[in-house]
Amino acid sequence: MTLVPALRRASVAAIFFLGASAAQASVAFHVTVTTERILKPGVKTSLPARATQDSDVVLGEHYLSVRDGKSLTVLDFATRRRHLIDMAASTYDSYSLFDVAGFRRIEIAHRQGMAGALQAGGLQAHVTPPVYEEQALSVPAARRRNALAPHVLDGAVLWSLDGQPLLRLGIAGSPVSNDDATAFAQYLRYTWGGHPLVLKLLADGKRIPADFTLHYEEVGGKVARHFRISAMTVGAPATYSLAAYRPRPLAADAPPLESVLAQAASLPPLGPQAHLALRAEAERLFAADKPFEAFLTMLEDHFSTGELVDKLSPQQIRAMQECQPIHDLTRGLLAKDKEGIADALATVQELRRQTGMAQPVLALFEGNLRAKLGQWPEATALYLQVLQARPQMAAAYQDLGDALLAQFDAPNAWRSWDAGRAMAPSLRQFRKANDLERSLLNDYPAFFAEGTTLPPEGQPSTSRPANSTKTVGSTNLP
Incomplete structure (x- = not known):
């Protein structure tokens, strides 16, 4: 297989939607992936024993x-966005690239925990070797010192790690630049996986192989994926455009999560008048001898606009100090042990009954306490209730994102965090999401081949997402 100087057989993706650029660069190719499964005795699955998938791939700058x-999936490393395009409907959904690495991190930890539970239960035979978990997710399970070991075959090399075969690499291939070889490894990382050492081997090889096989092992048996690269061309477009597509519209029967996140993506930050109005309401409540309600209103102001609860008069401070519900609430929110948190939950629920179940700040706090108890679906429902009533309460999007990530919904977790950070970028609650992204960049730099500089402290790291809950097609991992 050799490179030709023109798009002799350009991928449909390149022709149909990718905008031509004056500076043509990079490569395009067709790939056929044949998956073969060999199940353990007694294992049943709906997955076919053999399946083939064809794709057209463009490796741009x-x-x-x-x-x-x-x-059509587009990974934009300059903006750290992932676009999923329905070409038949001419619509697209947009996500953060961080959600992929974020999901892989919690999934590898989850699989390690499951392996430990199986071993403790005497079910060692059902434990997948860690090297194959790393092969599936392209992230390391632990620090590793040993290296890939080659075994020369007829016309190929079999690369193994810890005695487990990972890559059968054919001799034939096309020489490419360092950048294109790295991009090819990136294509595998985001679609079919590949052990980090295998992907580094391919990236350092300065070629795109004509054929190779990735080996996996699952609880149910062994999996081999055979890759055949064909119709390789140079001169792939250096840029792309979404101009021919529109964000996927919200369905009439969309669930509450989708409705909330879709609306949030289009909401502007609250202006100064919102803070003035909420503070004026707090002053009215103080004057009416309702310090607890005034306290909750000032918290709503802070969670929505980022403004601090300050400039209180001595009389207002004294009223708050003498307010028992404020003491009960703040003491409960500081609880650390399970029993204390359960007591705090009962306190907040009683305060909600006294103040009104629709009170958004108390509903938010009940969600936070349920989250501490691991009651993630209940916490999620409360956060959505708050945001349906107060869609610009920016801090609630951090809590909603935390709950979604705990339930392995990384794409929507980042949509929630991005929406909240766009509304109130300086809000301290978002330091947690910002720190998580920094740790992902530090721990998994290979996932972010381009644009690895974070924005200034407190600024959202990604552009605003379009509405979606669909993640089908974003990964082909086993």
């Missing part, structure tokens, strides 16, 4: 695209 039928 700062992006890569993969088209499977009418579905």
Whole structure:
């Protein structure tokens, strides 16, 4: 297989939607992936023993695209965005690239925990070797010192780690630049996986192989994926455009999570008048001898606009100091042990009954306490209730994102954090999401081949997401 100087057989993705650029660069190719499964005795699955998938891939300067039928995925490393395009409907959904690495991190930890539970239960035979978990997710399970070991075959090299075969690499291939070889490894990382050492081997090889096989092992048996690269061309477009598509519209029967996140993506930050109005309401409540309600209103102001609760008169401070519900609430929110948190939950629920179940700050605090108890679906429902009533309460999007990530919904977790950070970027609650992104950049730099500089402290790291809960097509991992 050799490179030709023109798009002799350009991918449909390149022709149909990618904008031509004056500075043509990078490569495009067709890939056929044949998956073969060998199940352990007695294991049943709905997955076929053999399946084939064809894709057209473009490796651009700062992006890569993969088209499977009418579905087109674009990974933009300059903006750290992931676009899923429905070419038949001419619509797209947009996500953060951080959600992929974020999900892989919690999934590898989850699989390690499951392996420990199986071992403790005497079910060692059902434990997948860690090297294959790393192969599936492209993230390390632990610090590793040993290296890939080669075994020369007829016309290929079999690369193994800890005695487990990972990559059968054919001799034939096409020489490419360092950047294109790195982009090819990136394509595998985001679609089919590959052990970090395998992907580094391919990236350092300065070529795109004509054929190779990735080996996996699952609880149910062994999996081999055979890759065949064809129709490789140079001159792939250096840029892409979404101009021919529109964000996917919200369905009439969309669930509450989708409705909340879709609305949040289009809401502007609250202006100064919102703070003035909420503070005026707090002053009215103080004057009416309702310090607890005034306290909750000032918290709503802070959670929505980022303004601090300050400039209180001595009389207002004294009224708050003498307010028993404020003491009960703040003491409960500081609880650390399970029993104390359960007591705090009962306190907040009683305060909600006294103040009104629709009170948004108390509903938010009940969600936070349920989250501490691991009651994630109940916490999520409360956060959505708050945001349906107060869609610009920015801090609630941090809590909603935390709950979604705890339930392995990383794409919507980042949509929630991005929405909240766009509304109130300086709000201290978002330091947690910002710190998480910094740790992902530090721990998994290979996932972010381009644009690895974080924005200034407190600024949202990604552009605003379009509405979506669909993640089908974003990964082909086993």
